[in-house]
Amino acid sequence: MRPARVTPTDAGAVEVAAPVVLVAHGSRDPRAAEAIRALAGAVAAARPGTPVLPSWLDHTEPGPTAVLRGLAAAGHPRAVLVPLLLTAAYHRKVDIPAAVAAAREAGPTLDVRITDVLGPADGTVDGCLLAGLRQRLAAAEPGRFDALVLAAAGTRDPRARGSVGRVAAALGASLGVPTRVSYASAAPPAVGVAVAKLRARGATRVAVAAYFLAPGLFHDAVVADAHAAGAVAVAAPLTDVPALADLVLRRVDATG
Template structure:
């Protein structure tokens, strides 16, 4: 089997939202069309097949030297712990690439362009107990603030502070009339629904099946094709 035959396993967070699930399935299809790879989904939470299930299935079929691309925006628990554990549990015949992360920021800006004018911004992330993941959202917020030339605060849906409504309220108290939320989320679901009710004047859509996201996933897979198989943690991720 040549290196180009190595499957691409898209590690994604599950959701109980039918729309969010459909977006993940459409993303996998778009990645398959763009790459020509054998693309499989490996759910890290909620859904089956789990990432471990998918890797085991590939191993049994003799296609086990898979490349796992974490479709995640921050280095939270799923990326730093669950994905390496799934690879090890499945026998280790796979390697994980760097997560998608902040490289997808131009797609966030594309979604934000659709909301119209605003004079302040909240960047809404999922939240994490991992300081690294929180710091990554804060760094994205600073970048977006410089790019749109508007004041911006990070807000989190769960596990971290400030919450998205608190960040909106802080900007409102500072005298800003039209506040937008930039959804730093990959797919619609419960978190995006909560953001809609956070008190902002406009909310951008999650990234979804954006061409840049597809391109990033494919580029992660292609870069890994020439690298030796390893059971290491995803690159550029530290606890």
């Protein structure tokens, strides 16, 4: 992992790395906010000297606009904003640019660079994302399994669903098992349906990988539905798994 960027100046001072602002979707479930704070802590621990601040688009304070305004008021000239999203759907396309624009409307100027989402960027599934999914699946202790379902939250955006499919294909290839996608909302199939189809095709031990950043009602529903359909194990959300913190920093570093 790269160290914090510290550049000598002709005055003998140092230029500290730009603060990193993490932006999550937000949830009424308090476990979700706890998970994002844990991820912020993991990122900060992996990059000493870099301020890492969590924010949420809904349900939890502070929002990204307030965090960015606070950084500008404190004299920071720039910041890097990381969308904690697994697909580049509505929130990345609309909500996050709007929050940055609102921060720029008032107060001191702040140069904000927005990174790619954590899901596939330009069609590429990052190895850190796959590593995180595999780590959580191993922690679920499914033992031997012969098929896999990647359970995601769901979206109506066909391009976003396509990116979930690419993750499922890459994960299945890395594990050497057939893999299907399922969604907790907005699109079929549900996880129970996906598990049942794999079992109907001859799979005897189907595991479920969770394409979620944080726990909440969707993941709870996936766990219940998957076990009812005969899945042998359901992984926990990614949360602060070390590979996810690495992925956040890879996104930060890619902004230059």
